[in-house]
Amino acid sequence: MVCRSHLHYKSMQYIDVHTHANLSAFAEDYAEVVERAQKAGVAMINVGTQQDTSKRAVELLDEFSEGVYATVGLHPIHTSASFHDEDELGDEGETFTSRGEVFDHSYYKELATHPKVVAIGECGLDYYRNPTDEEKKRQLEAFEAQIALANELDKPLMLHLRSGKGGNAYQDALAILKDQAKVRGDSHFFAGSPEDAKEFWDMGYSTSFTGVITFADDYAEVVREAPKNLIHTETDAPYVAPVPHRGKRNEPAFVVEVVKKMAEIRSLEQDELAEQLRSNAEEMFGIRV
Numbered sequence: 001m002v003c004r005s006h007l008h009y010k011s012m013q014y015i016d017v018h019t020h021a022n023l024s025a026f027a028e029d030y031a032e033v034v035e036r037a038q039k040a041g042v043a044m045i046n047v048g049t050q051q052d053t054s055k056r057a058v059e060l061l062d063e064f065s066e067g068v069y070a071t072v073g074l075h076p077i078h079t080s081a082s083f084h085d086e087d088e089l090g091d092e093g094e095t096f097t098s099r100g101e102v103f104d105h106s107y108y109k110e111l112a113t114h115p116k117v118v119a120i121g122e123c124g125l126d127y128y129r130n131p132t133d134e135e136k137k138r139q140l141e142a143f144e145a146q147i148a149l150a151n152e153l154d155k156p157l158m159l160h161l162r163s164g165k166g167g168n169a170y171q172d173a174l175a176i177l178k179d180q181a182k183v184r185g186d187s188h189f190f191a192g193s194p195e196d197a198k199e200f201w202d203m204g205y206s207t208s209f210t211g212v213i214t215f216a217d218d219y220a221e222v223v224r225e226a227p228k229n230l231i232h233t234e235t236d237a238p239y240v241a242p243v244p245h246r247g248k249r250n251e252p253a254f255v256v257e258v259v260k261k262m263a264e265i266r267s268l269e270q271d272e273l274a275e276q277l278r279s280n281a282e283e284m285f286g287i288r289v
């Protein structure tokens with residue numbers, strides 16, 4: 001029997017808590033991408049954005065026995081007709097993005113029963129492109145439905161919140177979560193204010209940071225102030241590659257660059273921070289990487 005060397009790692013040193021090896025950008029070489037991550041000691045959570053990408057994230061669980069987890073859910077921009085991103089859904093995605101999706105509880109519940117589905121999402125509110133009242137209503141309905149599923153299955157939420165012309169998505173989400181959520185969650189790609197962040201931390205929610213911190217210092221204060229047990233690193237690959245890979249397709253192995261920069265911002269040794277981040281992810285997502 002062939003035993004690949006990466007299977008002998010006792011555990012992974014790093015974790016990319018929000019990535020998308022399940023998207024079209026990786027259709028041709030996802031196996032190499034996962035393998036490169038494993039060789040770099042990086043475990044990953046592949047995040048679903050609608051029905052097809054959620055299903056694909058779950059399929060990957062059966063293909064890789066270690067270091068790969070999934071979330072299933074409906075991204076707020078996919079609740080209405082949306083911009084078509086070839087890297088996300090490929091050519092065929094065009095028909096999908098022209099209509100949007102209504103959250104189907106039983107479809108997602110069935111996917112979410114897989115023991116390695118560790119959260120519901122990415123779900124939340126996206127006000128970046130100034131959604132209409134009708135679009136906001138659809139986002140809200142899908143968000144509330146996913147909070148209900150997370151409550152039912154006792155799994156945390158993977159939150160996508162993006163403020164913009166349509167308002168402060170963080171403040172709106174906080175009000176909804178305080179009212180409805182019985183679980184915790186992670187505010188992915190955190191880009192809110194230090195005050196917004198503090199409200200999440202006070203509720204036991206975590207914030208995660210991408211490669212953006214390697215080339216912009218807008219979030220240095222939040223990264224520095226986050227409680228040590230409520231912070232994570234992620235890539236959001238294939239998007240926003242960190243320095244020194246900027247401009248290229250991002251991939252989970254590059255999360256090491258985010259850890260390196262976070263260690264610098266928080267004045268910690270990289271290994272010490274990596275150990276803390278691993279334990280944070282294990283705690284939030286109920287896994288052992």
Ligand SMILES: [Zn+2]
Nearest residue numbers: 018047122236
């Ligand atoms: Zn994402």
